[in-house]
Amino acid sequence: MWDIILNPFVTILAWLYAALNQDIVLAIVVLTVIIRILTFPLFAKQQESQKKMQQIQPQLKKLQEKYKGDKEKMSQAQMKLYRENKVNPVGGCFPMLIQFPILIGLYQAIFFALAATPFQLVDLSERLLIPGLDSLIPLQRMWSPIPQLTALLPELDLTLSPMENPTYALALPLLVLVTTWGQQKLTMSSVGQKPAKKDDDDGDGAGGQAAAMTKSMTTIMPIMFGFFSLSFSVGLSIYFVTSNLIGVVQYSPQGKQFLGRIFGRKSSEEAPVEVVFEDDEPVKKTRKRRKKKPRRK
Amino acid sequence: MKQAIRSRMVLVICLVLGALNLSGCVGARMGVSWPAIGLIDLYGETHITVAYNNDVAILSPANGAPARLISPIDGEVLRDSQNNPRTWILRGSENDGSQFFSAPIRLDDDTVLIADNNKRLLKVDSVILEVQRAYPLDDKVLTNSLVADDTIYVPFQNGGLSAISLQDFRLKWKLATDAGVWAQPLLVDDMLIVPSIDHFLYAVDSSTGARLWTADLGGAVASTPLHANGRLYVGSFNKSFFEISLDGAIMSTYATQNWVWGTPAIDEYGVIYVADLSGYVHALDSENGLRERWSVQIAERGIRAGPLVYGDRVIVASRDGKVYWLDRRDGQLLNAREIDERPELLGDMMLLEPGADLTIDEPLLLVSSVHDARLLIAFGVDGRQTWVYPR
Numbered sequence: 001m002w003d004i005i006l007n008p009f010v011t012i013l014a015w016l017y018a019a020l021n022q023d024i025v026l027a028i029v030v031l032t033v034i035i036r037i038l039t040f041p042l043f044a045k046q047q048e049s050q051k052k053m054q055q056i057q058p059q060l061k062k063l064q065e066k067y068k069g070d071k072e073k074m075s076q077a078q079m080k081l082y083r084e085n086k087v088n089p090v091g092g093c094f095p096m097l098i099q100f101p102i103l104i105g106l107y108q109a110i111f112f113a114l115a116a117t118p119f120q121l122v123d124l125s126e127r128l129l130i131p132g133l134d135s136l137i138p139l140q141r142m143w144s145p146i147p148q149l150t151a152l153l154p155e156l157d158l159t160l161s162p163m164e165n166p167t168y169a170l171a172l173p174l175l176v177l178v179t180t181w182g183q184q185k186l187t188m189s190s191v192g193q194k195p196a197k198k199d200d201d202d203g204d205g206a207g208g209q210a211a212a213m214t215k216s217m218t219t220i221m222p223i224m225f226g227f228f229s230l231s232f233s234v235g236l237s238i239y240f241v242t243s244n245l246i247g248v249v250q251y252s253p254q255g256k257q258f259l260g261r262i263f264g265r266k267s268s269e270e271a272p273v274e275v276v277f278e279d280d281e282p283v284k285k286t287r288k289r290r291k292k293k294p295r296r297k
Numbered sequence: 298m299k300q301a302i303r304s305r306m307v308l309v310i311c312l313v314l315g316a317l318n319l320s321g322c323v324g325a326r327m328g329v330s331w332p333a334i335g336l337i338d339l340y341g342e343t344h345i346t347v348a349y350n351n352d353v354a355i356l357s358p359a360n361g362a363p364a365r366l367i368s369p370i371d372g373e374v375l376r377d378s379q380n381n382p383r384t385w386i387l388r389g390s391e392n393d394g395s396q397f398f399s400a401p402i403r404l405d406d407d408t409v410l411i412a413d414n415n416k417r418l419l420k421v422d423s424v425i426l427e428v429q430r431a432y433p434l435d436d437k438v439l440t441n442s443l444v445a446d447d448t449i450y451v452p453f454q455n456g457g458l459s460a461i462s463l464q465d466f467r468l469k470w471k472l473a474t475d476a477g478v479w480a481q482p483l484l485v486d487d488m489l490i491v492p493s494i495d496h497f498l499y500a501v502d503s504s505t506g507a508r509l510w511t512a513d514l515g516g517a518v519a520s521t522p523l524h525a526n527g528r529l530y531v532g533s534f535n536k537s538f539f540e541i542s543l544d545g546a547i548m549s550t551y552a553t554q555n556w557v558w559g560t561p562a563i564d565e566y567g568v569i570y571v572a573d574l575s576g577y578v579h580a581l582d583s584e585n586g587l588r589e590r591w592s593v594q595i596a597e598r599g600i601r602a603g604p605l606v607y608g609d610r611v612i613v614a615s616r617d618g619k620v621y622w623l624d625r626r627d628g629q630l631l632n633a634r635e636i637d638e639r640p641e642l643l644g645d646m647m648l649l650e651p652g653a654d655l656t657i658d659e660p661l662l663l664v665s666s667v668h669d670a671r672l673l674i675a676f677g678v679d680g681r682q683t684w685v686y687p688r
Binding site for chain 1: 329330558616
């Protein structure tokens with residue numbers, strides 16, 4: 001099943017390797033950029049859904065307070081709120097579910113292409129879909145960041161971990177850590193989540209809990225990825241850094257605007273629909289008007 | 298307090314799931330290679346050797362049981378502190394975490410040599426099963442070394458080969474290659490043939506290491522060539538099989554369906570049998586260049602190891618977990634045996650025939666897998682499973 005996704009990725013990677021003067025690092029970077037750009041519409045949809053959810057959070061909280069103890073009523077009211085705001089609570093999951101196998105496929109393709117042992121390489125024989133690419137195997141796994149300075153910066157073995165490479169390769173896990181952190185930070189701000197504060201808790205503990213979780217994830221995830229990168233091959237670390245950097249560009253307002261223009265997407269600036277309930281029954285709904293921005297002179 | 302604990306729990310679960318995802322992403326293929334099998338004389342009888350991951354074992358060909366260590370003084374079986382008989386299994390865990398993918402080589406009655414995947418050549422006392430000395434090597438070893446004329450030729454995983462004197466274990470000469478040497482070198486008179494995954498076949502003077510010729514085969518060469526008819530026969534990863542003269546000229550080429558990774562077999566009529574990683578077996582006449590006799594796809598998955606010829610049959614083992622017996626005249630399937638749980642049959646095969654030093658009643662076909670519970674499987678000539686060696 002995975003082969004349907006994986007084999008084309010391995011083939012494209014090998015093809016790019018051939019096209020880019022047998023530079024596997026360049027091939028990894030280019031393929032990562034292509035995949036991240038192609039999956040941008042899915043990513044944008046997921047972001048939009050998350051943002052909408054974030055916008056109706058205050059109303060959701062009000063409902064939770066109002067219907068405390070009556071789960072059925074609360075769920076009905078929540079559904080109505082979602083409907084009126086055209087929000088699907090699991091809407092963000094679908095684009096993510098599509099993106100996930102693509103990104104894992106890309107990650108696995110790099111892993112298979114950088115086969116360093118017979119046991120790994122034997123698998124590659126079933127994965128190259130274009131004739132002629134077999135003559136490139138094994139792909140060149142020694143890579144120098146600056147070929148003119150190999151005395152200062154010796155070649156890296158892309159199939160080995162940073163620990164087994166020259167000392168300067170240890171900068172890669174650090175880069176993974178920093179770029180993962182950067183991407184996480186921008187993700188939080190782009191969906192409207194604020195950094196957690198102690199007084200975020202609104203009494204029921206849920207807000208504080210979520211904020212604490214967010215804060216912990218922003219701290220722990222980069223450390224976790226940085227730590228894993230110590231044992232991953234250098235080639236995979238390069239993929240992580242590239243992917244994170246593209247993520248940073250995608251999540252930044254300018255990047256989103258630029259990519260949105262390419263894919264013809266407009267970001268939703270509409271304020272959420274407020275649903276008013278009286279005596280447990282919805283009686284009217286109002287749409288808040290957007291505040292007019294003062295025109296620039 | 299409760300909420301804090303719950304929050305931590307959720308976080309831990311998320312991290313575990315993240316770690317699981319990452320491990321899933323890496324895929325299951327984290328191994329190095331497959332078992333290396335061979336034969337060795339021990340206590341005056343021929344035994345089977347199998348080297349895989351953390352163990353090297355010497356087995357009885359009769360039943361696949363590890364050989365027992367016998368005292369040279371009284372001929373009694375050596376026993377451990379709990380009075381259990383000691384068996385010939387060298388464990389990497391007891392020897393600085395050694396990993397083995399290279400079969401042991403007998404040096405003399407009491408000594409064997411084993412090149413490990415930890416850049417060491419181990420000199421082992423085969424009587425008491427103890428490492429006497431570990432000589433450092435330039436790189437990891439993942440295929441069999443070759444011994445000839447007081448020299449051991451050790452091929453390296455990441456490239457190159459060293460010729461080391463067996464007298465004093467000093468380096469005689471080195472051959473540099475651009476990528477790994479993943480198959481045992483071949484000695485043809487004084488010429489050492491070294492296949493490399495850097496796409497080249499190297500021929501060097503076995504005593505000096507002087508390069509005689511190189512042949513560019515357009516793809517990785519990961520198998521030991523077959524020497525027959527005054528020619529070399531070898532396949533490569535660019536889906537080709539070659540006939541090469543002993544001075545390095547490519548005489549003839551045959552297109553296969555996929556990579557060729559195993560050493561071909563030849564019968565008494567000069568017909569060469571080649572298997573490839575698409576599950577095809579090809580029979581080629583070799584009298585005037587390479588001409589196809591028949592070519593059949595026999596297995597669902599690739600065939601890594603080279604075929605064997607026995608009587609009127611060609612035998613191949615596939616990654617689909619099956620062993621196939623074909624009619625060598627037309628490639629028709631005669632018999633197929635599925636190994637329990639269908640492990641990938643990646644290691645080389647071996648055919649043993651009864652002899653003075655080999656205590657078996659009938660010919661034995663050895664097939665090796667990467668499944669710990671079925672590392673080595675022995676079949677009779679009729680395809681009946683005789684014994685299984687689990688690790």
